[in-house]
Amino acid sequence: MSHPLFEQHRPTLERAVEALRTRGFWSPYPEVGSPKNYGETAAEEGRVAFEALLGKRFDLGQPGETGTVAPEHSPFGKTLDVSYPVNEPRALLDAAIAASPAWRKLGPDGRAGVLLEVLARLNRHSFEIAHAVSLTTGQSFAMAFQAGGPHAQDRGLEAVAMAWRETTAVVGEAVWEKPQGKNPPIVMHKHFEVVGRGIALVIGCSTFPTWNTYPGLFASLATGNPVIVKPHPNAILPAAISVRIVREVLAENGLPPDLCTLCVSTDPAVTQRLATDHAVRTIDFTGSNAFGQWLAEHARQARLYAEMAGVNVVAIESTDAYAAMMRNLAFTLSLYSGQMCTTTQAILVPADGIDTPEGRIPFEQVAEDLGAAISKLLADPAMACGVLGAIQSEATLRRIDDAPNWGRVVLASRSIVNPDFPTAAVRTPVLLACEAASEGAWMEERFGPISFVVKVHDAAHLASLAERVVNEKGAITLGLYSTKPEVVDAMIEASLRAGVALSINLTGNVYVNQSAGFSDFHATGANPSANASYTDAAFVTDRFRVVQRRQHA
Amino acid sequence: MSHPLFEQHRPTLERAVEALRTRGFWSPYPEVGSPKNYGETAAEEGRVAFEALLGKRFDLGQPGETGTVAPEHSPFGKTLDVSYPVNEPRALLDAAIAASPAWRKLGPDGRAGVLLEVLARLNRHSFEIAHAVSLTTGQSFAMAFQAGGPHAQDRGLEAVAMAWRETTAVVGEAVWEKPQGKNPPIVMHKHFEVVGRGIALVIGCSTFPTWNTYPGLFASLATGNPVIVKPHPNAILPAAISVRIVREVLAENGLPPDLCTLCVSTDPAVTQRLATDHAVRTIDFTGSNAFGQWLAEHARQARLYAEMAGVNVVAIESTDAYAAMMRNLAFTLSLYSGQMCTTTQAILVPADGIDTPEGRIPFEQVAEDLGAAISKLLADPAMACGVLGAIQSEATLRRIDDAPNWGRVVLASRSIVNPDFPTAAVRTPVLLACEAASEGAWMEERFGPISFVVKVHDAAHLASLAERVVNEKGAITLGLYSTKPEVVDAMIEASLRAGVALSINLTGNVYVNQSAGFSDFHATGANPSANASYTDAAFVTDRFRVVQRRQHA
16 A cells, blocks of 8 residues: 555655766755745745744753763854754664664555655655755855755665655566476565665754755665664754754654654764765765774764865866856855855866966966956955855855965955844855965865966866876866867776866856755765765665565465 | 667567566576487587696686696596696786776677677587596586586576666666756756776685576676686686686677686785785685685775575474475485585474474484485485585595594494595495584584584474574574474575575475575575575675766756
8 A cells, every 4th residue: 555645755756866877957845935936925934933943952852861962153143052862772673673674664665755744744854954054054045945955855865766766666566487497497586675774864064954864864764774863053043943854754653763863962073973874884974084094994884975175176268258267266166155066176177277268368367357357246245245145154154264374365355244233253265376286275275255266287288187186186166268179088088087076167147156955966976075966876785785585476 | 870780689688677577487598408409419528628628728718827726626536637827817807807998889789789699609618617527526427517507507697687677777868957946957968888897816726616606797897897716726627618718709799708707816905906906896706715705805996796605404393294304304415415505404404303294303313314314315325326426525535534523423424435436435424413502513614515404492482492593693594394384484584584595394395595596685685605596686786886977068
């Protein structure tokens, strides 16, 4: 008997599976938070719901509670003062194990139905979640709505759809009938059951607490695993709201809510203890190389999906739309103050300049013009605040201050006052110029609004240098500007060898640092920046096993 | 333009993909080596082709040759004296890297076509390969034909079909068109290209040099990777014939033969150097826990698919076909002298005996009757030689000699003379009885024809003990005999929790130690005996990445 939520959401699920194959534009979750899309009252209701959370205890009804913490400090300076339950990790693990059989028995269809209901409900909470994302991460509200709401939901649905495709690719039962010549055939009845690998742990990051959490969360749940979400201590609220909704939908459907729990802690030892527990078999992690490598070294009982640091590159050889190219790059470098794992850090430009319709433009001028484009984009303070958001961490503020040590300053960072949040740390990007040989400067990740225009010997070196950066340091994004087919072809080959997504000649409203759910794969898993991709088949197929049984018919 | 080999083999490929889904009986490669199936002259031609290899140099035309070795000693005592080229590992690695782009550019369809031609040609060489498998491993010729020929080819085709399904699940090109309200849509052209992870290394074992090698070999090739095959030093010839055929088909199709090379060495340091090379990104390994763990520890740059030791269990609670059960078990314990990773080692029997149509049979009697069933099966020396083959290694002979130290001998091992191979070491199984508490005896892998009838406290402990063995020691197979639904249900739940395939009440010509391509998954990947399965989606999806590029339309 089919699960009612599966029947209800089946059209969306099947359309999502088709989108994963055809990879055209599609989303069931509107990215524009207009009254037409979300209803006349949604924005205000979301704001009120969010405000009602502040200064209060956030209850989840999880087992093993030992106290509460309220560690979040908003980059916008707003007082949040939400206190979260702290739970004994062992209690969360034990509850997850106890809850597992019911989830396994629900089967792929039932799990997909329940999770699509979760996603639909997350979508209805998009405004509330957007406020939580914005105020914990420093993203502007508009960006937090898109990236933390519908775009994150897209990534969650992608994971559910891919998991459903793969877990239903094998029949549940089969009759195996082997001919025996003139004798009767041997007939066996066989059952094939999808079994999750075990408890999954999702370790969130400080900048994209839903977008980088939903893929692992939904992939692990959809493949039959219980999930413990360990949010970054400064971006708990978006995860807490999300986990609460998952638990509500589970409970409403007669399933144990402890299939999905939140583990709040400010002590890295707690995360380490969880990550190395024998029962934890899958870990999704977004964060620093240091902790990613610690996990790879110590959490050997688990399969690790890790997204870490990288040095994203754009190479400019020539363009037929110089001003549009500069506008496009300026936006990429400025959006959320460059605090994205996809933001370009190194812009490679030949020492003898680039070809444009206005003639050859020297290296120095390219750097100056990019600085000017950034200044122009951010000239209006209100516009600037909307693009930049706020600086999320003290470490990033320090890096901005230190940046002049790493190259010649083409454009200095400025402070901007956000009238809505006067104490917020708002900074414009710093743009540096340096020689390609200064690899210690530009070829280390400088997370935040810090970019380098790198002087490369000549155009023939662009592809090989970009390839080496991706191979050695990792990159999620690679961009190229060139009007010459042979230059484009060389960079395509470099991108295939190095294993990095390539954006060619972006001049319109598509940016190298943005990826679209159901169409663009986020990260490839083929270079050091990430060992997995949102969402290819490899992201889901190792989260479950098929366990069979057979007997004579 | 479609590849002619793809068009030629497409019906087989599509039927294989369908078989992987529906998991009924199917194979394109007849397991019976009759003249009707293989032609009147095939058997004799295969024998002649095999004999022609003996005492000669086996040329492959690979780069970096530094000398030759002839390390194989046949368990049947026959002189092989085939000398193989030894190649500088660096030369093989460099050649593989140089060959890669042509293989990538061929695309999933072309690769599948070429590999199905390889498999068709391997099938035509089944007799030659069977002689090579038999004389290097000690398998009887009949078994070597089936397991080393068509059944191994099934496992290879499975891998190609699964890889083709997964690599073609994403379109190669897409138009992404995002509506912009009243403005024209944003239109992007996108390309999605399947890229292998890098060089794959397949480390073969001494007992199943084709059956355990083909899955990794074909999975890695089909997903776009070059492969280096490192056979066990005592079972090189079957791998060498196979690699030569792969190279021939590649060359005939204008592709670089060094996409598939053979690395022969008797020095483990060579394997270790290969396995830890930065360019090696995938390793398939069948063998000991010690080397498997070494690989997991040291070859961290590669994804490892490992099949290692385990303790396979059969639990007997009751049966409605006592004699048939005993015959079935006797054959399982005797086939290839138990030198299979799937052979039952521990037979759990309640202390107070089992229910049968003949009444309750005490523990001791069950053990005796199993011993008697083995004796009966092997009473005729010719029949015994056909079932047992020869003991492959000195270590297994020593274990047989040591076996009486580990329990009470119910049935002692006997030597049998094989008139065709008078110096072959042919041994019947040794059957021991012991208490469940003697875990140091029966709960360690005793590879070879050594089994234990284990006295378990009562029937209620069977499932929990079996589950613990699988969890702690690993198992590829689990069997149960019971007529009681509640006992069967408890064992099914145990098998799902522990992650092991369960065979229930096998009494006919299906044995717990045998798995059928396209229907039975070999290993689950969910317990310590193996971290992967032949062939589920997880076996192929992490061998490639999708690398995309996009630009404005």
